[in-house]
Amino acid sequence: xxxxxxxxxxxxxxxxxxxxxxxxxxxxxxxxxxxxxxxxxxxxxxxxxxxxxxxxxxxxxxxxxxxxxxxxxxxxxxxxxxxxxxxxxxxxxxxxxxxxxxxxxxxxxxxxxxxxxxxxxxxxxxxxxxxxxxxxxxxxxxxxxxxxxxxxxxxxxxxxxxxxxxxxxxxxxxxxxxxxxxxxxxxxxxxxxxxxxxxxxxxxxxxxxxxxxxxxxxxxxxxxxxxxxxxxxxxxxxxxxxxxxxxxxxxxxxxxxxxxxxxxxxxxxx
Numbered sequence: 001x002x003x004x005x006x007x008x009x010x011x012x013x014x015x016x017x018x019x020x021x022x023x024x025x026x027x028x029x030x031x032x033x034x035x036x037x038x039x040x041x042x043x044x045x046x047x048x049x050x051x052x053x054x055x056x057x058x059x060x061x062x063x064x065x066x067x068x069x070x071x072x073x074x075x076x077x078x079x080x081x082x083x084x085x086x087x088x089x090x091x092x093x094x095x096x097x098x099x100x101x102x103x104x105x106x107x108x109x110x111x112x113x114x115x116x117x118x119x120x121x122x123x124x125x126x127x128x129x130x131x132x133x134x135x136x137x138x139x140x141x142x143x144x145x146x147x148x149x150x151x152x153x154x155x156x157x158x159x160x161x162x163x164x165x166x167x168x169x170x171x172x173x174x175x176x177x178x179x180x181x182x183x184x185x186x187x188x189x190x191x192x193x194x195x196x197x198x199x200x201x202x203x204x205x206x207x208x209x210x211x212x213x214x215x216x217x218x219x220x221x222x223x224x225x226x227x228x229x230x231x232x233x234x235x236x237x238x239x240x241x242x243x244x245x246x247x248x249x250x251x252x253x254x255x256x257x258x259x260x261x262x263x264x265x266x267x268x269x270x
Contacts, residue, residue: 027083071108
């Protein structure tokens with residue numbers, strides 16, 4: 001139903017991009033498919049390679065722009081994708097859009113916006129060149145060439161928030177604000193304010209999603225996990241805490257979740 005073609009980020013873009021891929025839906029044009037996207041940390045650029053607006057946000061009751069920038073998400077989202085859809089999707093590392101485009105993702109949390117509005121005329125021109133081309137390899141080259149030009153005028157931001165993000169990942173989300181304060185030499189207020197500005201998420205929510213995503217990865221490796229052991233290994237205080245968190249992020253209980261839910265989710269929410 002969905003075909004994915006993956007491309008490797010080139011050069012310095014590897015420090016900013018998580019993935020670059022072409023997504024194709026092979027349903028008939030008159031049909032559509034509902035998908036579930038779970039809470040995630042990444043920002044994305046999404047270019048629809050055909051005509052119209054083939055992606056509908058069920059929660060917000062609006063269509064994605066033909067060329068969209070999206071923020072992270074702290075709640076579950078329902079999308080409806082029309083058949084015969086082709087998209088070029090770029091997922092960025094948390095904080096990368098702030099460094100690359102000098103914009104904060106705070107106002108993009110749980111929503112999409114037109115790149116022409118957020119990133120201006122050069123982004124809109126790049127989107128037009130991408131859609132004017134029919135070869136996927138060339139479309140990716142156009143995109144990555146435009147992104148590379150953004151690096152030339154990049155401001156040298158302090159690495160404090162990048163270091164904090166890396167520490168959170170290393171700890172699988174199980175780290176306190178006090179530990180981060182001491183490690184990156186920022187006060188609690190400055191750390192939380194800067195973290196929200198650069199990642200679009202509050203620090204505690206970011207840690208919760210990192211931990212939740214770690215659990216999903218474990219569940220997809222083990223089809224019949226020991227829930228009590230999994231909760232303990234993930235750092236939850238007890239099994240009840242784990243179940244409540246899982247239900248908060250998925251609207252279902254752990255034993256009701258299936259790996260099939262996560263297949264397309266991996267494209268939309270790195």
